[in-house]
Amino acid sequence: MTAAQPVDPTTTAAWARLTELAGLAPDLRGWFAQDPGRADRFTHDVGDLRVDLSKNLVTDDVLAALLELAEQTGVAARRDAMLAGERVNVTEDRAVLHTALRLPRDADLVVDGQDVVADVHEVLGRVYAFAEKVRSGEWTGVTGERIRTVVNIGIGGSDLGPVMAYEALAPYHHPEIECRFISNIDPTDAATTLAGLDPATTLFIVASKTFGTLETLTNARLCRSWLLDGLRSAGALGAAAGGEGDAVARHFVAVSTALDKVADFGIDPDNAFGFWDWVGGRYSLDSAIGTSLVVAIGPERFGELLAGMHAVDVHFRDAPPERNVPLQLGLLNVWYGDFLGAATHAVLPYAQLLHRFPAYLQQLTMESNGKGVRWDGSPVTAGTGEVFWGEPGTNGQHAFYQLIHQGTRLIPADFIAFANPAYPLVDGDVDVHEMFLANFFAQTRALAFGKTADEVRAEGTAEAVVPARVFSGNRPTTSIMAPALTPSVLGQLVALYEHVTFTQGVVWGIDSFDQWGVELGKQLAQELTPAVGGDADALEAQDASTRALVAYYREHRA
Numbered sequence: 087m088t089a090a091q092p093v094d095p096t097t098t099a100a101w102a103r104l105t106e107l108a109g110l111a112p113d114l115r116g117w118f119a120q121d122p123g124r125a126d127r128f129t130h131d132v133g134d135l136r137v138d139l140s141k142n143l144v145t146d147d148v149l150a151a152l153l154e155l156a157e158q159t160g161v162a163a164r165r166d167a168m169l170a171g172e173r174v175n176v177t178e179d180r181a182v183l184h185t186a187l188r189l190p191r192d193a194d195l196v197v198d199g200q201d202v203v204a205d206v207h208e209v210l211g212r213v214y215a216f217a218e219k220v221r222s223g224e225w226t227g228v229t230g231e232r233i234r235t236v237v238n239i240g241i242g243g244s245d246l247g248p249v250m251a252y253e254a255l256a257p258y259h260h261p262e263i264e265c266r267f268i269s270n271i272d273p274t275d276a277a278t279t280l281a282g283l284d285p286a287t288t289l290f291i292v293a294s295k296t297f298g299t300l301e302t303l304t305n306a307r308l309c310r311s312w313l314l315d316g317l318r319s320a321g322a323l324g325a326a327a328g329g330e331g332d333a334v335a336r337h338f339v340a341v342s343t344a345l346d347k348v349a350d351f352g353i354d355p356d357n358a359f360g361f362w363d364w365v366g367g368r369y370s371l372d373s374a375i376g377t378s379l380v381v382a383i384g385p386e387r388f389g390e391l392l393a394g395m396h397a398v399d400v401h402f403r404d405a406p407p408e409r410n411v412p413l414q415l416g417l418l419n420v421w422y423g424d425f426l427g428a429a430t431h432a433v434l435p436y437a438q439l440l441h442r443f444p445a446y447l448q449q450l451t452m453e454s455n456g457k458g459v460r461w462d463g464s465p466v467t468a469g470t471g472e473v474f475w476g477e478p479g480t481n482g483q484h485a486f487y488q489l490i491h492q493g494t495r496l497i498p499a500d501f502i503a504f505a506n507p508a509y510p511l512v513d514g515d516v517d518v519h520e521m522f523l524a525n526f527f528a529q530t531r532a533l534a535f536g537k538t539a540d541e542v543r544a545e546g547t548a549e550a551v552v553p554a555r556v557f558s559g560n561r562p563t564t565s566i567m568a569p570a571l572t573p574s575v576l577g578q579l580v581a582l583y584e585h586v587t588f589t590q591g592v593v594w595g596i597d598s599f600d601q602w603g604v605e606l607g608k609q610l611a612q613e614l615t616p617a618v619g620g621d622a623d624a625l626e627a628q629d630a631s632t633r634a635l636v637a638y639y640r641e642h643r644a
């Protein structure tokens with residue numbers, strides 16, 4: 087079964103009610119002053135995450151209307167359809183089962199007669215066995231030396247998730263193995279990432295769901311040449327019994343749903359780890375796409391990441407709407423985007439280790455919900471897909487927070503922080519992490535409650551400067567805290583945002599699991615390649631601007 091027709095959210099009674107409520111002026115100062123239970127009532131736990139929604143621009147009435155909107159647009163029914171393996175990815179006619187990747191071994195899920203749980207755990211077992219061999223040094227390169235560097239070659243979902251999680255879990259890395267990541271087709275990426283590496287101790291993981299992505303296959307070929315040239319000039323290629331083939335077999339593994347193409351590339355199918363078309367690229371960190379991460383942190387820790395994700399899946403499935411955190415966060419995003427005019431959403435981790443988390447979320451949220459048609463092909467009826475962006479605190483404070491505090495645009499922000507630092511350091515007798523957290527608490531407070539003109543005057547400020555120093559407040563934030571950034575907590579955060587994204591998509595009637603919008607550029611790049619290379623006819627077929635740009639390139643290249 088595919089999905090029911092999307093409901094037009096703007097025709098629901100809840101939408102009408104929300105439109106009315108959007109006309110009321112927000113008043114976080116007043117709401118907190120009059121309602122001592124507000125912080126408590128708007129704070130929920132999901133797994134190890136404490137999520138405080140109370141500094142959002144919502145009243146009980148708004149929240150109730152948002153929950154009605156979810157009901158009237160069928161969020162729960164579609165969630166259940168997704169979890170059961172129905173083909174909710176309508177435009178690609180596929181099931182959407184990233185949640186199956188973290189089901190425990192004894193769970194039950196049969197889709198189209200296929201035992202999905204058994205399939206998932208079979209591949210997981212192979213990935214774990216491979217990772218253990220690399221970690222223990224049993225897996226060697228052609229010269230018999232252990233692997234010291236793992237280079238993941240992938241892009242989009244085959245890069246952003248693994249990089250983000252590798253960076254986030256630095257304290258859990260194997261001490262003798264470093265992972266690096268090549269994604270961009272800019273040759274600088276391969277050149278700088280490979281610089282200083284020893285081919286004899288380097289292992290490549292070519293990660294591509296389709297195994298047809300130009301960037302990844304080009305980079306994989308560059309790396310293969312680098313490997314073979316390096317081994318040859320070190321006189322090491324002769325050590326490989328099978329010559330080049332054996333070297334590639336010892337130094338290249340692949341992750342893909344297209345195992346036939348992996349074999350065509352020359353990678354031994356025994357060294358390939360599969361996954362399934364029901365895993366979207368941006369939802370694939372917890373599939374074999376995470377192999378580099380498994381090598382880095384080990385199977386046990388990766389298992390904790392999966393368990394953390396599963397805990398949030400269970401919450402999303404079972405928690406009642408009044409306590410369902412991903413559901414409420416998704417609805418809040420709809421509230422800000424469609425009723426209060428927000429076009430962007432900041433994600434501000436107060437954890438340096440999460441420095442790639444906003445970039446990861448950009449693909450998850452924007453490739454999922456940046457759509458103008460609904461899953462039945464009709465145009466969307468409301469604004470969709472806000473721009474996600476962010477940087478770790480406190481760096482952002484000294485850069486763009488000015489605009490969040492005093493600018494004319496509403497920017498809802500998620501603040502993420504941990505009670506325990508990854509690296510506790512003291513400056514004299516000051517705990518630096520405490521200083522860091524004080525900034526997190528201060529920012530969310532300043533944004534919510536601002537500073538009135540009278541408060542500014544009371545500090546003795548000259549009248550002419552008072553307006554510039556006033557903070558309006560009523561700038562919404564969600565605070566997410568956890569005891570520490572463990573693999574489980576990272577998994578919880580990822581699953582949380584996956585379900586936030588899903589919720590928004592359903593309200594808008596969007597297929598959050600296709601990405602047709604990336605295709606045109608890819609197609610035109612292929613068409614343009616001959617023109618860039620000097621083919622006059624191909625150049626002639628271009629528009630005037632593109633012709634001139636290509637001509638500029640050809641005139642100026644060295």
Ligand SMILES: O=P(O)(O)OC[C@H]1O[C@H](O)[C@H](O)[C@@H](O)[C@@H]1O
Nearest residue numbers: 242243244294295296299367604
């Ligand atoms: O994993 P691959 O098949 O190589 O795809 C890599 C990426 O490129 C595509 O164009 C999509 O936009 C992404 O969703 C995908 O993650």
